[in-house]
Amino acid sequence: MGIADYRVTDDHGDGLREHTRAVLASEPNVVPDVAIGLHRLCRAAALELGLDQVSVTVMTGPGASVVVASFGLPEFGVDELQFDLGEGPGLDAYAAGRPVLVPDLRASDGRWPGFSEAATQRDVLGIFSFPLQLGAVRLGVLTCVRRAAEQLEQRELTSCLIFSEVATELLLDSSPTGAHPDPDLRAALLARNEVYQAQGMLTVDLGVTLEEALARMRAAAFSEGVTLQQLAAEIVAGRRTLHQGDDL
Amino acid sequence: MISTERLADLFVEVADTLVADFDLVDFLVTLCEHANLVSSADAVGIVLTDHRGQLRFMASSNESGRDLELFQLQSEEGPCLDCVRTKEPVVNADLAQASNLWPQFAPLAIGAGFQSVHAFPMRLRDEVIGALNLFSTHQMRLDSQEVRVVQSLADVATIAILQERSIARAEALTEQLQGALNSRIVIEQAKGALARMEGISVDQAFEVLRRRARSQRERLVDVASAVLATE
Numbered sequence: 001m002g003i004a005d006y007r008v009t010d011d012h013g014d015g016l017r018e019h020t021r022a023v024l025a026s027e028p029n030v031v032p033d034v035a036i037g038l039h040r041l042c043r044a045a046a047l048e049l050g051l052d053q054v055s056v057t058v059m060t061g062p063g064a065s066v067v068v069a070s071f072g073l074p075e076f077g078v079d080e081l082q083f084d085l086g087e088g089p090g091l092d093a094y095a096a097g098r099p100v101l102v103p104d105l106r107a108s109d110g111r112w113p114g115f116s117e118a119a120t121q122r123d124v125l126g127i128f129s130f131p132l133q134l135g136a137v138r139l140g141v142l143t144c145v146r147r148a149a150e151q152l153e154q155r156e157l158t159s160c161l162i163f164s165e166v167a168t169e170l171l172l173d174s175s176p177t178g179a180h181p182d183p184d185l186r187a188a189l190l191a192r193n194e195v196y197q198a199q200g201m202l203t204v205d206l207g208v209t210l211e212e213a214l215a216r217m218r219a220a221a222f223s224e225g226v227t228l229q230q231l232a233a234e235i236v237a238g239r240r241t242l243h244q245g246d247d248l
Numbered sequence: 249m250i251s252t253e254r255l256a257d258l259f260v261e262v263a264d265t266l267v268a269d270f271d272l273v274d275f276l277v278t279l280c281e282h283a284n285l286v287s288s289a290d291a292v293g294i295v296l297t298d299h300r301g302q303l304r305f306m307a308s309s310n311e312s313g314r315d316l317e318l319f320q321l322q323s324e325e326g327p328c329l330d331c332v333r334t335k336e337p338v339v340n341a342d343l344a345q346a347s348n349l350w351p352q353f354a355p356l357a358i359g360a361g362f363q364s365v366h367a368f369p370m371r372l373r374d375e376v377i378g379a380l381n382l383f384s385t386h387q388m389r390l391d392s393q394e395v396r397v398v399q400s401l402a403d404v405a406t407i408a409i410l411q412e413r414s415i416a417r418a419e420a421l422t423e424q425l426q427g428a429l430n431s432r433i434v435i436e437q438a439k440g441a442l443a444r445m446e447g448i449s450v451d452q453a454f455e456v457l458r459r460r461a462r463s464q465r466e467r468l469v470d471v472a473s474a475v476l477a478t479e
Binding site: 096097098099100101102103131133134135136151152157158161162193196197198199200201202203204205210236 | 299300305318419422423424426427430431433434436437438439440441442443444445450472473476477
């Protein structure tokens with residue numbers, strides 16, 4: 001299936017995720033490059049939703065960011081613009097942990113005066129920013145740009161949210177110990193509080209970040225042949241933990 | 249029986265809370281606790297729909313309320329799912345008579361000591377964004393007046409989610425819902441971390457987080473983030 005024909009709403013993004021993973025796995029001797037997957041994702045989102053630009057920015061803090069993938073018209077530079085000016089919807093989405101959806105920058109109530117002026121001068125009116133996150137794990141932002149002032153329809157909004165979920169999963173997959181694609185990750189994350197609780201517990205037990213705690217759990221579940229949920233439930237029940245050096 | 253005196257207290261607290269920069273999860277938990285007292289139910293819970301249309305646990309008055317919501321989400325059946333699908337309340341459902349309707353959920357709920365359930369839709373225009381559930385360990389019957397009162401509590405929960413200044417903005421609902429769903433995850437992560445730091449259960453950790461938020465006059469999600477940031 002060509003990625004351009006792909007409809008994310010048909011299967012909640014599962015096809016896109018599988019497709020991206022298959023491409024990465026077909027080059028076994030190459031270190032999986034998350035940027036390739038994210039670039040394909042940006043391309044698929046832009047083509048499917050008729051957006052003028054889609055980009056993924058990874059942030060390690062409010063002041064430290066890098067655009068890791070982008071598709072569309074690069075001359076807008078809305079990501080760089082926000083970081084240069086220190087204001088914008090993407091920075092707010094990252095800081096607040098929720099989407100910031102602006103169909104028309106001219107009607108944004110002066111929230112970002114410098115950014116709005118500079119972006120409208122570059123012919124950008126619509127900007128939709130989606131945080132890439134899992135609870136307190138803040139990875140970055142997916143930015144969707146439209147030159148015209150136009151709302152995202154409900155169907156388009158749903159697609160954007162799914163694209164940002166897939167982008168989040170790709171970023172989580174790329175962490176050093178998270179090299180095992182885990183088909184039940186999404187099910188586990190959606191359904192069970194235990195996965196999040198166990199993640200928090202391991203930050204204390206192992207002295208690692210939340211992101212690494214999840215990667216360790218996924219690696220351990222994979223090597224033990226249990227689901228992430230089963231392992232998390234054992235950890236929360238206090239029946240086991242992971243140790244430094246486990247499963248590496 | 250609905251207690252009008254307690255109902256008055258509830259609306260005073262709601263009015264107090266909704267004016268400030270409040271924490272949505274904390275507010276919904278408090279609303280569940282009040283609804284539990286007002287209605288003499290034994291457990292109250294709230295679920296929200298995400299962008300996939302899947303229901304996610306959001307708040308409960310106690311551990312039973314959380315477990316009963318999670319039973320429904322895991323078995324993919326129950327009054328809250330019916331209520332969201334039909335956009336109509338489910339009232340006075342007798343669990344003993346419901347084993348055909350909810351073959352997995354009904355026995356689980358009865359096994360947990362419950363006998364009757366009610367579910368009220370959280371409506372916004374023509375959409376349903378979640379449901380408020382009441383669970384009772386006896387045969388709890390709501391008359392039509394009481395149904396209206398409990399529905400108004402579900403409406404309060406909806407209003408709280410739309411805390412946005414300009415409700416007219418079509419985007420506000422998505423922004424709020426997504427933010428709320430993520431802050432619930434932050435709180436779960438913090439419960440786990442705090443439980444290990446203090447050697448307490450995750451449920452005790454949740455109470456510690458809420459107490460800290462109250463005494464420091466901070467939002468629950470900010471207190472939770474601070475716990476995680478100390479790692």
